[in-house]
Amino acid sequence: MLLLLLSAAATVQFGLMDVSANAQIPSWFEQWYSASVRRSVERQASSVTPLAPATDAEVIGGGRLYLNDCVGCHGEPGKPPSEFGATFYPRVPQMTAKGTDYTENQIFWIAKHGIRRTGMSAQSDGYSDQKLRLLTAFISRLRTMPPETMRAIVAQAKPAQQSAEPKK
Numbered sequence: 001m002l003l004l005l006l007s008a009a010a011t012v013q014f015g016l017m018d019v020s021a022n023a024q025i026p027s028w029f030e031q032w033y034s035a036s037v038r039r040s041v042e043r044q045a046s047s048v049t050p051l052a053p054a055t056d057a058e059v060i061g062g063g064r065l066y067l068n069d070c071v072g073c074h075g076e077p078g079k080p081p082s083e084f085g086a087t088f089y090p091r092v093p094q095m096t097a098k099g100t101d102y103t104e105n106q107i108f109w110i111a112k113h114g115i116r117r118t119g120m121s122a123q124s125d126g127y128s129d130q131k132l133r134l135l136t137a138f139i140s141r142l143r144t145m146p147p148e149t150m151r152a153i154v155a156q157a158k159p160a161q162q163s164a165e166p167k168k
Helices: 002-013 027-045 056-069 104-113 129-140 147-164
Strands: none
């Protein structure tokens, strides 16, 4: 145990760990970090009041928010993974490609509070709990969402995206 502590202290003292963002990290560290984040989210999200089942309208509303605000990092439905999301460490989860294993309460907690030392900042200053609930409803159903529902969400979000573009 003493040898382990001395090794850790020497690593810190002499700056032996490569902290460059584009360096390949050891797989043991990635596994340890991922497990640590997951356990922390599980523990802290347990205090979230269980969310009521979302309606189809709430899922669609959350999809519109996602398409307007989250695709830059987390990916757009039917498109290649976000190149911008790949620049973060750890890499940003590509929600539309893989979905997530987190529960709705955990997704809500992550969106509200963020995860330190990642690109996921706390969204509680910019979104009400109701909007975070809509995003949660959408994200939690990405893996099981019928294609026609996704098409409806994309179709409804397009006018908002186009109206935000400067007129020529």
